[in-house]
Amino acid sequence: MTQQAPPLHRPDGTPLRALVVDDERDLADVLTTMLSYEGWSARSAHDGASARRIAEEFRPDAVILDIGLPDTNGLEVLRSLRATNPGVCVLFLTARDAVEDRIAGITAGGDDYVTKPFSMEEVLARLRGLVRRAGVGSADAGSAIVVGDLTLDEDAREVFRGGDPIDLTATEFELLRYLMLNPRRVLSKAQILDRVWSYDFGGRAHVVELYISYLRKKIDRGREPMIHTVRGVGYVLKPVA
Amino acid sequence: MTQQAPPLHRPDGTPLRALVVDDERDLADVLTTMLSYEGWSARSAHDGASARRIAEEFRPDAVILDIGLPDTNGLEVLRSLRATNPGVCVLFLTARDAVEDRIAGITAGGDDYVTKPFSMEEVLARLRGLVRRAGVGSADAGSAIVVGDLTLDEDAREVFRGGDPIDLTATEFELLRYLMLNPRRVLSKAQILDRVWSYDFGGRAHVVELYISYLRKKIDRGREPMIHTVRGVGYVLKPVA
DNA sequence: GAGGCAATTCAGACGGTTCTCAGAGGTGGC
DNA sequence: GCCACCTCTGAGAACCGTCTGAATTGCCTC
Numbered sequence: 001m002t003q004q005a006p007p008l009h010r011p012d013g014t015p016l017r018a019l020v021v022d023d024e025r026d027l028a029d030v031l032t033t034m035l036s037y038e039g040w041s042a043r044s045a046h047d048g049a050s051a052r053r054i055a056e057e058f059r060p061d062a063v064i065l066d067i068g069l070p071d072t073n074g075l076e077v078l079r080s081l082r083a084t085n086p087g088v089c090v091l092f093l094t095a096r097d098a099v100e101d102r103i104a105g106i107t108a109g110g111d112d113y114v115t116k117p118f119s120m121e122e123v124l125a126r127l128r129g130l131v132r133r134a135g136v137g138s139a140d141a142g143s144a145i146v147v148g149d150l151t152l153d154e155d156a157r158e159v160f161r162g163g164d165p166i167d168l169t170a171t172e173f174e175l176l177r178y179l180m181l182n183p184r185r186v187l188s189k190a191q192i193l194d195r196v197w198s199y200d201f202g203g204r205a206h207v208v209e210l211y212i213s214y215l216r217k218k219i220d221r222g223r224e225p226m227i228h229t230v231r232g233v234g235y236v237l238k239p240v241a
Numbered sequence: 242m243t244q245q246a247p248p249l250h251r252p253d254g255t256p257l258r259a260l261v262v263d264d265e266r267d268l269a270d271v272l273t274t275m276l277s278y279e280g281w282s283a284r285s286a287h288d289g290a291s292a293r294r295i296a297e298e299f300r301p302d303a304v305i306l307d308i309g310l311p312d313t314n315g316l317e318v319l320r321s322l323r324a325t326n327p328g329v330c331v332l333f334l335t336a337r338d339a340v341e342d343r344i345a346g347i348t349a350g351g352d353d354y355v356t357k358p359f360s361m362e363e364v365l366a367r368l369r370g371l372v373r374r375a376g377v378g379s380a381d382a383g384s385a386i387v388v389g390d391l392t393l394d395e396d397a398r399e400v401f402r403g404g405d406p407i408d409l410t411a412t413e414f415e416l417l418r419y420l421m422l423n424p425r426r427v428l429s430k431a432q433i434l435d436r437v438w439s440y441d442f443g444g445r446a447h448v449v450e451l452y453i454s455y456l457r458k459k460i461d462r463g464r465e466p467m468i469h470t471v472r473g474v475g476y477v478l479k480p481v482a
Numbered sequence: 483g484a485g486g487c488a489a490t491t492c493a494g495a496c497g498g499t500t501c502t503c504a505g506a507g508g509t510g511g512c
Numbered sequence: 513g514c515c516a517c518c519t520c521t522g523a524g525a526a527c528c529g530t531c532t533g534a535a536t537t538g539c540c541t542c
Contacts (some may be wrong), residue, residue, distance in 0.1 A: 025320070026316075026320060029320065029323045029324070031349075032327070032349075033323065033327070033328065033349030033351065034349045034351075036327075036328055036351075037349070037374070037375065038353035045252070074295070099266040152335070167539095169517085169518060169519085169521070170518080177520080184397045185396045185397060186396065186397060186398045190348075190354065191348075191353075194348050203498075203520070203521080206500095206520090206521080206522090207519080207520065207521090209499090209500060209501065209502095209523095210501090210502085210519090210520075211498095211519090212501090213500090213501060213502065216501095229499095229501090230398055231411065231499070231500080231527095231528070231529075232410075232411040232498090232499075232529080233398060233411065236397065236398070316503075330507070400492095410528085410529055410530085411529080411530095412529080412530070413529095444531070444532085447489095447530065447531090447532080447533095448530085448532090450488095450489060450490065450491095451490085451491085451530090451531075451532095452490095452530095453490090454489090454490060454491065457490095470489070470490095472489080472539070472540085473487095
């Protein structure tokens with residue numbers, strides 16, 4: 001729900017364009033909607049043929065492509081995308097058990113991939129990374145997020161609080177990144193769950209409390225706290241004075 | 242009921258449109274009526290089929306959707322809404338105990354949800370937040386409400402009186418927000434109760450007095466008072482000087 | 483000034499939320 | 513295959529917010 005208004009726009013000022021290609025309509029719709037909220041111009045396609053057609057006319061800067069499409073070979077789609085939109089960034093979606101080396105082959109050109117089921121945060125972060133490295137978006141974007149004396153580097157996967165390095169697990173990192181992308185904004189547990197945990201996660205908001213507690217130990221312990229509880233609502237990350 | 246006339250209109254000057262989808266007719270009607278008073282163009286639907294039909298023709302900017310609909314799967318309705326009205330804001334209504342398992346995964350970036358039983362203030366605030374962040378309404382709307390030297394920030398859930406931060410509980414916050422949305426207007430206790438407390442609250446207006454007393458302690462103590470009692474009628478919030 | 487009613491405030495009970503710990507289960511690395 | 517680490521579940525305890533009831537204060541009228 002955040003609408004981060006990241007500096008995602010082309011040199012001419014129009015928003016970056018993303019095309020979502022997935023035959024699971026619900027998933028494609030959710031991704032498309034979310035991308036719109038994040039400042040992208042987003043469209044979706046549910047099969048290879050329409051993907052090709054839309055890509056030609058829409059001219060996306062990035063494509064989120066499920067390579068497990070049923071009607072067409074995902075690689076087919078990829079090839080025609082590349083033919084009509086040379087230089088487009090591609091983020092692959094793939095089932096967990098898909099053969100790893102096949103992925104490695106097709107992502108050679110600087111593309112990236114995410115395994116299903118993924119979290120929204122993961123997809124967005126990867127996409128941001130892709131366009132940043134491709135130099136498509138506005139130039140100023142670095143790979144670090146800064147809130148007060150907290151720094152999080154996406155590429156290096158490093159976190160510092162006032163010079164001290166902080167070791168985080170994967171989940172802790174994603175949670176902190178989400179908080180840092182929304183400083184001073186109170187985020188509900190449901191919101192956090194939706195964004196940081198996989199879309200098929202069945203558990204309840206209790207995990208959020210648990211991971212907030214982990215983060216506090218690593219980030220706030222012995223310091224002026226940055227993570228605050230808003231009882232009955234959620235959590236906020238605030239820079240210290 | 243207040244008729245706040247917030248700046249809710251589309252670029253072309255017509256009011257924002259909201260569709261309420263709930264099979265509890267009474268509740269849907271109350272919501273629809275209230276939205277109309279608040280300056281929305283509002284309509285209601287009581288099942289999935291009519292929701293779909295109305296949405297297509299009415300083209301709402303926001304939808305309030307009970308995902309516990311009996312005849313249809315709420316998710317079905319959601320899908321067809323998304324298909325015909327891409328980018329529409331959705332505010333989900335859900336029973337308290339059904340919450341966290343089902344919601345996760347269906348809320349795309351900008352959606353939000355409220356658990357039944359809710360207060361009108363809660364629904365309105367969430368809805369305002371949705372359209373504000375989606376950038377649908379008039380552009381000037383920030384997340385802060387200001388009355389005199391009192392400031393209330395919805396996103397950060399922060400309140401300041403003349404620079405001093407003020408810590409409020411959830412109920413206190415909602416009450417103050419309602420007062421601040423109606424400065425200089427005398428609000429009766431019944432009105433406040435209807436608006437700030439859940440629709441199934443059985444208690445009496447005494448709680449309103451109690452919470453006004455809490456608010457005074459936090460906001461007015463040691464300062465020129467802003468909250469005034471109008472004996473036999475209700476309360477008013479006035480900017481000082 | 484007395485009486486009555488409205489409003490305020492206090493104190494305490496109750497219930498829900500949140501935090502934290504300990505451990506089970508799973509995953510990936512070696 | 514074994515080990516280390518990560519993630520999640522469940523339970524208990526502490527904490528905090530909400531509401532009730534009763535006592536007190538203040539206001540208005542007669």
